[in-house]
Amino acid sequence: DQQVKQNSPSLSVQEGRISILNCDYTNSMFDYFLWYKKYPAEGPTFLISISSIKDKNEDGRFTVFLNKSAKHLSLHIVPSQPGDSAVYFCAAVQGGSEKLVFGKGTKLTVNP
Amino acid sequence: SQTIHQWPATLVQPVGSPLSLECTVEGTSNPNLYWYRQAAGRGLQLLFYSVGIGQISSEVPQNLSASRPQDRQFILSSKKLLLSDSGFYLCAWSVPAGVADTQYFGPGTRLTVL
Numbered sequence: 001d002q003q004v005k006q007n008s009p010s011l012s013v014q015e016g017r018i019s020i021l022n023c024d025y026t027n028s029m030f031d032y033f034l035w036y037k038k039y040p041a042e043g044p045t046f047l048i049s050i051s052s053i054k055d056k057n058e059d060g061r062f063t064v065f066l067n068k069s070a071k072h073l074s075l076h077i078v079p080s081q082p083g084d085s086a087v088y089f090c091a092a093v094q095g096g097s098e099k100l101v102f103g104k105g106t107k108l109t110v111n112p
Numbered sequence: 113s114q115t116i117h118q119w120p121a122t123l124v125q126p127v128g129s130p131l132s133l134e135c136t137v138e139g140t141s142n143p144n145l146y147w148y149r150q151a152a153g154r155g156l157q158l159l160f161y162s163v164g165i166g167q168i169s170s171e172v173p174q175n176l177s178a179s180r181p182q183d184r185q186f187i188l189s190s191k192k193l194l195l196s197d198s199g200f201y202l203c204a205w206s207v208p209a210g211v212a213d214t215q216y217f218g219p220g221t222r223l224t225v226l
Contacts (some may be wrong), residue, residue: 006155014167034214041167041200041220041222042219042220043202043204043217043218043219043220044156044202044216044217045217046215049214060201073184089155089156089204098144098163098206099146099158099161099171100215102155102158103155104154104157105155105156105221
C-alpha cells in the first residue's frame, strides 16, 4: 500500500505561470516532508522541505504547503521556468525512522 | 563539503552475470547510506539501507545484496543478474539521526541487463 501518493504522473504549464504539484499521504505519523527534483539520468536533488509543525515553507520561487488535516502537501513554483522541467518526487519520513518514503513522481513540463 | 560518488555511470550486462556497483561518500563520518532503484515508469524504490559498517537492512526481497565494508563505502551486488534488474540505481546518504533526515543522492548508475 502506497503511503505517499502523487496522483498526477505529469503536468504541463506555460513559462511564467504557476506550477502546482500535489502529494497525499496516509501515514499520520509522518512528521517531515521533502520535495526532490530529478533530471533524466541524474540523481534527485533536494529542493525544499517542511516540518509538520509548519504549514508553509518558502524558498525563492518554491513554496511548500502542508495541510495536516487533509494529509496533503503541495509544491508551488512561481514563476515557472523551462529549466524547472523535471520529475518531482514527494517524500515523507516518520520521526525516528531512517527511511524516506517516496511518491512515484510527477513529470513537470514548462513550455516556453 | 560532502560529495557522493557512484560508478560506473552506465553498465550493460548479460543475464546471469554478476554485478558490483560502488558508492562512496566524502566529507562526512558515519553517514546513513541507501540504495534505491528507479525502474521505468516507477518511483524510487528503497532496496537497502545501512546505519553503520556491516549493518544492512533489506527492504525488498530480491536477488541483490548490499555490503558496507568501510564507513563511507556502500556496495550493491548480485551473483546472477535477471532481466528485471535493469533500472537506474541510486545511492544516497544522510546525516545519522539528523534532524532533517534529508538524503543526498549520487549521480546514479544506469544498468541494462540483456
